[in-house]
Amino acid sequence: MAIESQRERNALNQQRQRALYGAPLGERVHRLVAVLQISQARLAKALGMSPAMLSQLVSGRRVKIGDPTVLARLLELDRRIDELRRPVPDSTVEALLDEVAAMRWSGAGDPADAGTARAAADALRRLTDPGRLAAAADALSPAFPELADVLREAAR
Known part of the structure; x- marks a missing residue:
């Protein structure tokens, strides 16, 4: 019963994320990880958050990104990957992640x-x-x- 309750909470949290960010964060993160061919931990580092926190957001255990700079970085990466040719060269991925990591809000x-x-x-x-x-x-x-x-x- 507790497992089902947690699943329901996660699903509700993902609906809240859709309302806040236009899509559940898990969808955005999985897209970024797939296009850039990086680990979720590498993405978390570029965004400026812990891998554990990103995992909680992806799974729906947490709803919001509390740091506006982290959110700005995520949105910028999400916007910029549409401009990239596939497959993305490793040097391009690293340059993009470094640039986004240096962003300040x-x-x-x-x-x-x-x-x-x-x-x-x-x-x-x-x-x-x-x-x-x-x-x-x-x-x-x-x-x-x-x-x-x-x-x-x-x-x-």
Whole structure:
């Protein structure tokens, strides 16, 4: 009876995840792991969470990702894998995971806007050289830290 109760709770939690994230986290994680050909533990490291916590989210024992930066990283990875050719070369996987692991969320706006910030950084790169972008980031940082973060990303 306790096992059935846990299964029901997990199923209910997965429904809650669908409402929060558009899909159960298990579906998103399994897709990422399959496309990138990495372990769930490697994914957890790139996201900035423990493998145990990711496992609990995947199984439905937990509902929410508590850290907005971790959520932003997951959403960014989920968005970016659609752009990758299959099979994905190991060097591309490692570069993508390293880039996502380095992402920071400033606390301004919705973490789902990480993809928008990335697109803005890509556009800025086409406008001017990295030195000017870094200088603009330094000038804007005190008053507009979220814009400075995008400029710094573009300068990389």
